[in-house]
Amino acid sequence: MKLGVCTGGGDCAGLNAVLRSLVLTARTRGDTEIIGIVEGINGLAFNPPRHQVLYSPNSGGLDEFTLDSLLTLGGTYLMTSNAGNPFRDPVVGATYKADVIRGYKALGLDGMIVIGGDGTHCIAAELASGGVRLIGIPKTIDNDYFDSEMAVGFTSAVNVAAEAVMRVNTSGTSHGRIMVVEVMGRNAGYIALNAGLAGGADAILLPERPFSRDRLARHLRETALTRKSHALVVCAEGAHAGGEDLNYRASASGSRHLGGVGEAVASFLHDALDREARCTSLGHTQRGSQADPVDRILAARFATRAIRLAHENRFGSMVVLKKGEVEVAKYPKPRSRGGSAARCLASSDPTIIAAEDMGIYCGEVP
Numbered sequence: 001m002k003l004g005v006c007t008g009g010g011d012c013a014g015l016n017a018v019l020r021s022l023v024l025t026a027r028t029r030g031d032t033e034i035i036g037i038v039e040g041i042n043g044l045a046f047n048p049p050r051h052q053v054l055y056s057p058n059s060g061g062l063d064e065f066t067l068d069s070l071l072t073l074g075g076t077y078l079m080t081s082n083a084g085n086p087f088r089d090p091v092v093g094a095t096y097k098a099d100v101i102r103g104y105k106a107l108g109l110d111g112m113i114v115i116g117g118d119g120t121h122c123i124a125a126e127l128a129s130g131g132v133r134l135i136g137i138p139k140t141i142d143n144d145y146f147d148s149e150m151a152v153g154f155t156s157a158v159n160v161a162a163e164a165v166m167r168v169n170t171s172g173t174s175h176g177r178i179m180v181v182e183v184m185g186r187n188a189g190y191i192a193l194n195a196g197l198a199g200g201a202d203a204i205l206l207p208e209r210p211f212s213r214d215r216l217a218r219h220l221r222e223t224a225l226t227r228k229s230h231a232l233v234v235c236a237e238g239a240h241a242g243g244e245d246l247n248y249r250a251s252a253s254g255s256r257h258l259g260g261v262g263e264a265v266a267s268f269l270h271d272a273l274d275r276e277a278r279c280t281s282l283g284h285t286q287r288g289s290q291a292d293p294v295d296r297i298l299a300a301r302f303a304t305r306a307i308r309l310a311h312e313n314r315f316g317s318m319v320v321l322k323k324g325e326v327e328v329a330k331y332p333k334p335r336s337r338g339g340s341a342a343r344c345l346a347s348s349d350p351t352i353i354a355a356e357d358m359g360i361y362c363g364e365v366p
Contacts, residue, residue, distance in 0.1 A: 001031065001032050001033070001311065002035065002109055002110050003026075003034055003035065003111050003112070003310055004036075004037050004051070004104070004109045004112045004113070005036055005054070005078070006036070006037035006040050006113075006115065006116075007040060007078050007115045008081060008082075008116035008117075009080060009082050009116045009117045011075045011076055011287050011288075012141045012157065013074045013153055013157070013287070013289045013290060013292070014139065014291040014295035014298070015077075015139060015152065016070035016073045016074075016076060016077050017070065017071055017295060017296045017300070018137060018139070018152060018299040018302060018303050019036070019070055019076075019078065020067055020071055021300040021302075022034055022054070022306070025303060025304050026055045027055055029307070029311075030057055032057075033053070034053075034055040035107055036052045036054045036078045037049065037050065037051050038078055039079045040078075040079075040080050040081035040082075041124060041127075042081045044100040045100050045103060046103065047099070048106065049103035049104075049106055052078070072291055072296070073291075074289055074290055075287075075288065085122060086123070087123065093126065097127060100130075101127065101131065104127075104132050105131075110133065111310050112132055112133065113136075113307075114136050114137070115136075115137045116136070116137075116140075117138065117139055117140035117142070117145055117151070118140070118144065118146065118332075118342050121138075121318070121331070121332050124331075128316065128331070133315035134316060134331050135306050135309050135315060135316075135317055135318070136317070136319070136331055137152065137306055138151040138319075139152040140152075140153060140154070141153045141154055141185075141191065141286055141287060142184065142185045142190065142342075143191070143343075144185075144343045145343060146332075146343045148318075148320035148321050148322070149321050149322060150321045152295055152298055153287075153295060154295075155298075156290070156291050156294075157184070157287065157289070158191055158194045158195050158198070160286050161194075161199070162194070162195040162198035163199075164181065164195075164199075164282050165198075165199030165201065165234055166199045168181050168232075169199065169200060169230075169232045172231070172278075173229075175230075175276070176229035176230055177277060178232075178233065178270070178277040179231070179232050179279075179280070180262045180279040181195075181201075181232070181233070181235065181262065181279075181280050181281075182236075182237055182263075183236060183282050184236075184237055184283070185238060186207075186237070186342065187207045187238045187258075187342060188207060188236075188238070188342060189209075189238070189344075190345065192206055192234050192235065193349070193352065194351065195234060196234030196355070197351060199232070201233060201234040201360060202219075202232050202233065203220065203231075203232075203234070203361040204233075204234045204235075204361070204362050204363075205233065205234070205235040205362075205363055206236055206352075207236050208344050208345045208347065208366070209345075209347060209363030209364055210239075210240055210241060210242035210244075210366070211239065211241055211242065211364065213241050213268055213272070215364070216265075217268075217273055220269070220361075225273065235261055235262045235265055237258040237259045237261065237262075238258050239261050247259060247260035247261040248260065259281065263279045263281075266278060302319045305319045314328065316330065317329070317331055318330065318332070347365050
């Protein structure tokens with residue numbers, strides 16, 4: 001069997017661990033060739049398709065040094081693409097689909113293992129009707145893939161964010177400041193909640209629970225600042241005050257991304273509490289870490305199950321984590337006009353309840 005594999009969307013720790021696990025599983029079986037597609041699904045659209053042999057029973061593949069290094073190496077060895085959904089334009093999408101299918105057939109692939117988040121699988125799903133056989137592995141630092149309780153990349157990002165939160169807090173302690181740390185997560189608060197709880201935050205602002213400016217200021221004044229000279233707020237990039245719009249910032253390329261709420265919160269708290277407040281936005285530092293043990297183990301569990309599914313001819317499947325077990329779900333349906341099926345925190349999430357029981361402000365219940 002000849003399987004292609006690609007990594008799509010934003011980079012994160014753990015992607016290379018998935019690739020390594022796929023290669024080791026194929027090598028152990030001895031009957032599976034793994035072809036890496038360079039730059040995500042887009043690599044198949046080039047003529048000739050951009051690819052690299054990761055493992056072949058007949059002609060080798062990655063050398064042992066490279067293979068070993070993939071276990072903890074951050075980013076993705078195959079590179080990735082995060083340029084948007086070509087299927088939002090029917091004309092562009094039709095051309096793109098024809099090019100990808102041509103590349104898929106040119107490489108003689110029996111199927112594709114696609115590693116990505118909601119957007120990547122949304123794009124890949126459009127290809128199934130053209131004969132591209134798909135098996136998906138969820139990856140996203142945001143942990144918002146709708147059908148899996150955990151995705152590759154999440155715990156490593158939380159580790160980085162929690163460590164940064166604690167480091168920033170030492171500066172706040174030394175200067176008697178209010179420190180605000182803005183983390184990633186899109187419209188889901190998993191990174192903020194977990195990093196905030198692990199990092200000792202006094203308040204955690206989440207997209208799912210719009211905060212009250214007055215209640216936030218009162219909480220810090222009456223709790224943290226009555227016991228100590230400093231306070232710590234962790235803020236998800238998609239957080240916002242009730243009745244206010246989301247905050248966006250423009251990138252150098254002109255595209256618009258969530259972000260900036262941390263600066264707005266720091267400015268507000270400076271005025272409301274008459275206390276110096278500073279904001280640190282972690283940005284892409286959360287993506288660039290070494291994969292932690294949890295991500296490495298999850299990568300191995302997902303990859304080995306994906307290979308098994310291919311040999312069982314169960315294409316059109318996703319490997320997902322539910323109640324701690326690796327299970328199989330249907331591959332998502334196409335959503336060519338965009339939109340999102342992303343998962344969000346529930347107000348009754350046990351980690352939110354634990355945080356509030358400890359006196360941490362987590363916004364208002366919708």
